[in-house]
Amino acid sequence: MQIHIVPDADAGARVVAxxxxxxxxxxxxQGATLGLATxxxxxxxxxxxxxxxxxxxxxxxxxxxxxxxxxxxLPADHEQxxxxxxxENFVDHIDLDSAQVHSPDGAAADPxxxxxxxxxxxxxxxxxxxxxxxxGSNGHIGFNEPGSSLVSRTRVVGLTPQTISxxxxxxxxxxxxxxxxxxxxxxxxxxxxxxxxxxxxEHKAEAIAQMVEGAVSARWPATMLQMHPDVVVVxxxxxxxxxxxxxxxxxxxxxxxxxxxxAAR
Ligand code: F6R
Numbered sequence: 001m002q003i004h005i006v007p008d009a010d011a012g013a014r015v016v017a018x019x020x021x022x023x024x025x026x027x028x029x030q031g032a033t034l035g036l037a038t039x040x041x042x043x044x045x046x047x048x049x050x051x052x053x054x055x056x057x058x059x060x061x062x063x064x065x066x067x068x069x070x071x072x073x074l075p076a077d078h079e080q081x082x083x084x085x086x087x088e089n090f091v092d093h094i095d096l097d098s099a100q101v102h103s104p105d106g107a108a109a110d111p112x113x114x115x116x117x118x119x120x121x122x123x124x125x126x127x128x129x130x131x132x133x134x135x136g137s138n139g140h141i142g143f144n145e146p147g148s149s150l151v152s153r154t155r156v157v158g159l160t161p162q163t164i165s166x167x168x169x170x171x172x173x174x175x176x177x178x179x180x181x182x183x184x185x186x187x188x189x190x191x192x193x194x195x196x197x198x199x200x201x202e203h204k205a206e207a208i209a210q211m212v213e214g215a216v217s218a219r220w221p222a223t224m225l226q227m228h229p230d231v232v233v234v235x236x237x238x239x240x241x242x243x244x245x246x247x248x249x250x251x252x253x254x255x256x257x258x259x260x261x262x263a264a265r
Contacts, residue, residue, distance in 0.1 A: 001212060001231045002256075003249035005240045009200050012234040013044035016132060016196050019232060020049060021058055023130040023194070031062030035131030035189075036090065037142075038067065038082040041198050042132050046090035053094045060096040066122050067103035068133070068142040068189070071178035072156065075107040080170055082106075104154070104182035111156045115182045119154035122188065131192035135199050138162050139207040139220035143183035150216070150224045152185030186224050195228055200236040208235055209242035 006012040023032045036042070052058040067082055076083040083103045091101050102121060108114035122128065133141050138160060144152060145160045158180050159167075168174035189195070199208055211222040212233065225231045240246050 001226065001233055002252075003212065003240075003243075004232065004234045004253060005246060005250055006234060006236055008236060009044045010048075012198055012200065012236060013048040015232075015234050016042075016045040016198055017048040017052065019194065019196050020045070020130055020132070021052060024058065024060060024063055027062070027129060029062060031064060032129045033125055033127065034060075034063055034065045035128035035192050036065050036067050036086055037132050037134050038069075038085045038089075039134045041134030041200065043089055045132060045198065050090065050093040060094045063096055064100040064125060065091065065096060065102065066125070066128060067101075068131075069181050069183040070104040070106040072106050072111050072180040072182060073178045076103065076105065078106075080176075106178075106182065111180075111182055115154045115156055118182065119184070119188055122154075122184070123191075128192035130194045130196065131189060133189070133195060133197040135197060135204060135207050135211065135222050136163055137166060137203050137207055139210055139222045141186065141197070141222045141225070142189060143181045144186045144189075144221040146219050146221065148186055148218060148221045150218055150221065151187040154182065154184045154188050157181055157183045186221055190224065190228050194230045194232070195225060196232045196234065197222070197225065198234045199239045202238040202241060204235070204239040205242040208233070208239050209244070213244055 004015050006015060067086055070082045074081040078084060104118045105114050135141060138146055143157045143159060164174055164177045168177050171177050207222060210220040211225060214220055214223050216223045216226055
């Protein structure tokens, strides 16, 4: 894992946006397959990518996008659906074709069959080039809650009381938060060619410490990212505050920056 400890969310957003921009440019005419997360963590990155689209001509016209998850019971146009969230916070503001924004159908009559269809659709699209992830304070990625199989596929999952309470800030009350979702599995997420996880705040510090330095375990599903060869973690000082080896990661980062500025000369 490459760990970037950044001063604030805006600095983190620039690092993540650089990786997305590179994926889009590297894909050329074929177009990149972008893996998108919802929640608050990726919003500054989406804002930075929107800015680059408007001010620097970064084009997503040939790209396609796959969301990580969707609440069961909410149709795509529901105010709190993840499909709507990603439209309002990102894709409605860039030139990505809206027909190329894919998510599990939370209103499907058979959610289990819908989960299988969605998993296969990602594979048929050739897999995700770059996946952005947030992390739950309990170590979930997507909605793979503690106890999830570390090789799980896209499926119907039940949300923990902690996640329901964390997400209730978007609803009028905790009673309105759906209790089930369709989520890409840990195994599905791990098939992305590159993964960028971003987090900020003290409430994420324990999950980040487990993910980077803890034993791989279903108790903290994000620990499975240790088994992926290309993961970039972009966190602020508060989220990094429980990392035992934080100084070492800072040192590595300085070395890398020096190396790339030497190479650029
Ligand atoms: C969102 C998702 C979740 C969030 C996580 C962190 O699509 O799958 O795993 O990334 O719950 O949420 P925030 O960023 O709101 O703290």
